[in-house]
Amino acid sequence: MASLWFWIVAAMIATYVVLDGFDLGAGAIYLIAAKTNEERRRVLRAIGPVWDGNEVWLLAAGGTLYFAFPRLYASSFSGFYLPLTIVLWLLILRGIGIEFRAHIENPIWQDFFDVVFSVSSILLAVFFGAALGNVVRGVPLDSTGYFFEPLWTTFKLGPQTGILDWYTVLTGVVALVTLTAHGSYYVALKTDADLGRRARGFALLCWPVQFFLTFSSLVATYFIRPEIMANYGRHKVGILVPIVVVASLAVMLWANPKGKEKLAFVASSLYITAMLVGAAFALYPVVLPARDHQYDLTIYNTAAGSHGLSVGLVWWTFGAVLAVGYFVFVYRMFRGKVQLGEGHY
């Protein structure tokens, strides 16, 4: 039962990163790729109807994590107190950056919210990547099952780690580049003309960096945590992860210059999913590794009671079907390239 919930939560987090990831990526390229006011409105229009719903996946994943693994929620959220609070501030700024810009037609007002939107998107991508890096690297849990990390200590991987060290900064940059490419594919998919071309150019530029960072981060991960390979040795199905990662990278490289935007976007989504699933696969059944392994948090010592987990499966399934239904409906309503109508703005 706990294993099932592990994969449900992992799937929800992956859904969040794939969906909100393109909002963040669109924000990252926003100031440079969208030069004119009209182009910026198009980018906002591409993500406007969906960003809030996408962000709900984060809340729903968080809620489900809380419900299924309360001890993990308690330890990780209090241990990652500072970065999570900063993430909250950035989510607030990103949200009002998108929503409040259009209320007043004044270049000063709009420039301000443009910068708020873009900078908060970039920082969110880095923080999310660093958060994943922290989980993979392990945190200074002790026998109480709690820890607290300052933002940084020495940037080395000593006994008292900080949120940011060389490894998590690396994973933060990997996330930024990955989501920038992801958002570029999305903007290319949803827009045309100069803006679409520039977005494709951005994605092209990201590719070699993404390629290089993918492998260096994997090498770095093996270097700091060799045991991460154990599950791959044990379960042959794990071989799928590197295959999908490499294949999706190849498809992105091939599809983007050919103007097959949808294929490139799907490949990028697969790449993100495979990287996250790969991390979850390597960790399982650990959910938050400790620097000292005897204090690892696993699905077994953090899960809620079995009755609660069984009951939850009933309503969760029902809720998930509804949620997917809404998403299919909304994305269909807003499908295709965004157009600038007459008489608006």
Add this chain to the structure above:
Amino acid sequence: MDSALFVHRLHFAFTATFHYLFPQLTMGLALLIVVLKTIGLRRNDPVYHEAARFWGRIFGINFVLGVVTGIPMEFQFGTNWSHFSRFAGGVIGQTLAMEGMFAFFLESAFLGLFLYGEKRLSPKAHWLSAVAVFVGSWLSGYFIIATDAFMQHPVGYFTAADGSLQLASFWDFVLNPWAGWQYAHNMSGAAITGAFIMTSVGAFYLLSGKWTAHARIFVKAGVIAGCLFSVLQIFPTGDRQGKMVADLQPVTLAAMEGLFQGQPGAPLIILGQPNDQQGKIDNPLEVPKMLSMLTYKRWKANVRGLDAFPKQDWPGNIPLLYYSYHIMVGLGTFFVAVMVVALFLLWRGRLFNARWMLWILMLAAPFPYIANTAGWMTAELGRQPWLVYGLMRTEAGYSKLVSAGNGMFTLLGFMGIYMVLGILGLFLIRREIENGPVAGHESVSNLHPAAEAR
């Protein structure tokens, strides 16, 4: 008091209080917008549709602020109250996760369609999207109330071997009797906020002689809803909520009422300052025997005072609890008085010309916010010193490894950001009121990025 405990309590209190300024209007307006749209659809009256669109624009701004200030609430259970989460997460995780799965997805999917999809949808489909937003926001309210109800009156749980609480009965937990009345009372309070705001804007337009056709609709809808919910707020919802407190949290009742000494035929204190050093009310203005009557429906019933309970079980801040409760009740009474008079004038056809009454209605806008805030402070301060009533004390629940200094850092950050959000929200809503309800007159609604998607 332990300073880290104080910082974490203030952190949650500040962010929750500020957050709830927005959902109460969201939930109240969602109901009234559905009413306006229903009438507009049935009568095919464009003025009602314009009225619904106007309130939709204000709803949209308010909703964004509710969303961005709401996300920190869920996070804080883990960041600032991790020992509480470890203790009670096996139970309350149910409702918090269900809120995301059932309410937030529904709201977020249909909000965009409701606000910006009117041209693309048929009138019926657009009406349905308004209903979906209404249902989503009111569902969300229930999940949060059910969570709070567990903290007030834990049911449906068992204590596991590791000391944590786990779910024993889903239905007992979700249908907590405490949650039923608290929900009714809370939602009625939200409807009062929506009604007073709608009435206030209508009264402002009537007094300034602008948009009078729309303004009459606002005032009429607002006064009818305001009168209905102001009465419901006191009876039966407030009355029954009070009964539950008397039965299940008697020490809280004594502290709320400022009853230091228990007695048969206890008086109801209307005014006076609790002097907790001497254990009495200074310069009390009281109605003899009234508290016994209200609580137990008998003039001579014995009401237990604070003296009947050990001091370590008293709520920590009796004066603030006492004032919150009295402000809530005083304002609730004031709402009934104002709205009954306004409804009478409306019935006699004199309200729209009664400038003195319109002035009162216009200026009354802030009071429902104060009353709702005071009501929540009564509930949460009244639960003290418990975090989960009778099971976990508040000082045991905060994140022990998050120091007072780190807590203060993020509290100050939230204060700064929320101040900016508050100013922006007021500024943008004032602008909508200035622009007025008729589309085309500097129509702001279609300036939204989603407006012209596609």
